[in-house]
Amino acid sequence: MLDVGGTGGVRDRTGRTGVGARPPRLTRRVRAVVAVGCWLVVWQVASVALDQPILLVGPWEVLVRLVELVPTGAFWATVGRTLADVVLGFTAAALVAVALAAAAAASRWVDALLAPLIATTRATPVVAFIILVLLWTDASHLATVVAFLMALPVLYTNVLEGIAHRDARLLEMTRVFAVPWPRRVAAVDVPGVLPYFVAGCRTGIGLAWKSGIAAEVIGLPVGTIGEQMYQAKLFLATADLFAWTVVVVVLAALTERVVLALLERARRRLAGEPAPPLVDPAGGAR
Template sequence: MRRSTTADNRKDGKRFTVRKGTAAKAGTGFRVWAIVFWLVVWQLTSMALGQEILLVSPVSVLLRLGTLIRTLAFWHAVSFSFIRIVGGFVLALLAGVLFAALSFCFSWFRELLHPLMAVIKATPVASFIILCLVWIPSRGLSVFISFLMVLPIIYTNVLEGIHHTDRQLLEMAEIFRVRGLRRIRYIYFSQVMPYFRSACGVSLGLCWKSGIAAEVIGMPDGSIGDMLYQAKIYLDTPDLFAWTFVIILVSVLFGKVFMKLLDTAIHAIERS
């Protein structure tokens, strides 16, 4: 019998089950031919223009990327940006869950945070970056900006998940005197986790976009953002595309690894 993963998200009171194998195969097949198609379009467009300063070919980008990978500066830049952006992401996860729990327990805390979260969600990333440069050194800017952009998403989703916890389960827990950590473990965890997982999926891409944008504006030495800015200054189109490809690749790989580890942790806790 084929194993299936059950998504705990509910819609109209129904529970949905997704066949993991079939869906994954279909999605992968679609992505492969779509990627090949757009690479061919990119190559043909570059050949038609005949000016690599305007649009470099994918072949040139791969060759330049192969050269960059063999340099120490490349790995220093990747590690510099990765540690800071991922650090901001992890801090936002912890703070978002904590703030959501406090907001659920104390209405005054929720009312206090509401205007702050609304301002963070409405303010453009570039405005935050420029404002934060006044107080924060450029080397730490990507940490704070990634944290700031992810925090409202985690906070809002987790708080919504807590509020949508099945009332009948809570009443049953009250009758059987299930309180404290046991209530969190056996009731809130299963109810809130789909919201938390969804928030993580949305936040993963956003933290990298905002973090790299902070580095491009702040220009900390040895960061990916600084490399992008230097490529723009010198009109080095192959470098610009190569570093952009690196950002996409690192972001996607980290997202897949993180979500895989998260799913593994969820299943381990559910089986324990």
Template sequence: MKKEHIVTVILLILIWWILAILVGNNVLIPTPIEVLHSTIKIFSDKSSYYAIYKTLVRVFQGYFLSLIIALFISILADKFNTVKLLFEPIQILTKAIPNVSYIIVTLIWLGSEGSVWVICMLVLFPVLYNNFIFTLENEDSELKDIQKIYPETFIKTTRLRTMPLLYGTFLSSSKVALGLGLKICVMAEILGQVKVGIGKHLYYARLYLDTSSLFAWTIIIIILSVIIDSIFNILIKFKEE
């Protein structure tokens, strides 16, 4: 973490502390010390680790399925213009539909336990697909001309040209998609009232006006997002080198 980031975090904590003192009501704004105690309490409970694990499993289930489908369709759309044209209306629909609509409809269809990763997949798919197809469409025109002069089989072209071309986009898109997927999954867990997950703890914290626990779980979500970002930043930096 850079020095500037540390300074920003310290300033935010100071502002938070001052606001908590001015308000004087821990239901509205708990102090950082109260939130720290709640965080320690969460990590001292073994069931909390299982809740985090279940949420992450749902995130990665939705992410990997959306990644596979987005890769497959974007490669086909790049090769066959008919596929691209057929898929354009679906692409527009997926971009236009609000995330909360996915959540509510999928919860009605599949119930709370089976719907979270499906919701994650539906939300992440257009993000990944749009980035993949944009990269393929903006390939160097000279390379495209060479491919027309010296055509290769679809499988060989995909292996030697398409996959290496999409690798950088895969890293940057996955970084964004997993961060978004974590937030979407937690939101779906709250609305669906799942039996196990971070969303369940946030739901009960709101229900019992336990704001310090609400803040503590939010901080845990932020930490998970930072870890995911850091991993992909390392991979992106390694690729550039």
């Protein structure tokens, strides 16, 4: 609601004044930019104080190295290879997690059988999985397998939790009125589970990227970001190491934003709401 004050102009419900109060999203972006800027200053000061480029380079040196890397075809081939492997592993984990959680929710026996497997997968160090996969097969798709194994327990647990917390009254109504299974899934199951699945995706995407890159650094599949990071460490090319780390952070953030935007579009479509654009008119991808 808007309130017209005597001297303060137009005021919205949050207390901001002016002709067209600033949207909260813009405020969050300003805070984010300021926060990133502060940490970049801290990084630069630490680099200058240490004065050891082999140990810590400044943000300017990293930016220069990124400008040199990005226009090359080898850079995009490397990024594409790692991106495909990690996204494939996460997507497979999401599909398998949904299927297993649905089966576990439908049968206590399935739940009991899967519980120790999921607990073991969650507790096993990522290095152990990397070594086992290297023993069983080559390193060509190591990142895919490891990303799958790391994301699966988180997604499975969240989806199972979401199924358990569906609206009991709506479920009872669907039983009383004999609502067909497809309509019940679209109207009750998906809206009830989706918030839990989204939370699992936020965590699972980060795990998939961290474990996938770790697998590449150890297994050294050719033409991957992990291989480039290992080569940078081997030749003490600290600027390269930081540059590739920045690339991984950006890729992980973009992956999360795209996945969450697609899930939001799916939710709105099921709810009969207009789907938001994937690109925000105010600037930037949603």
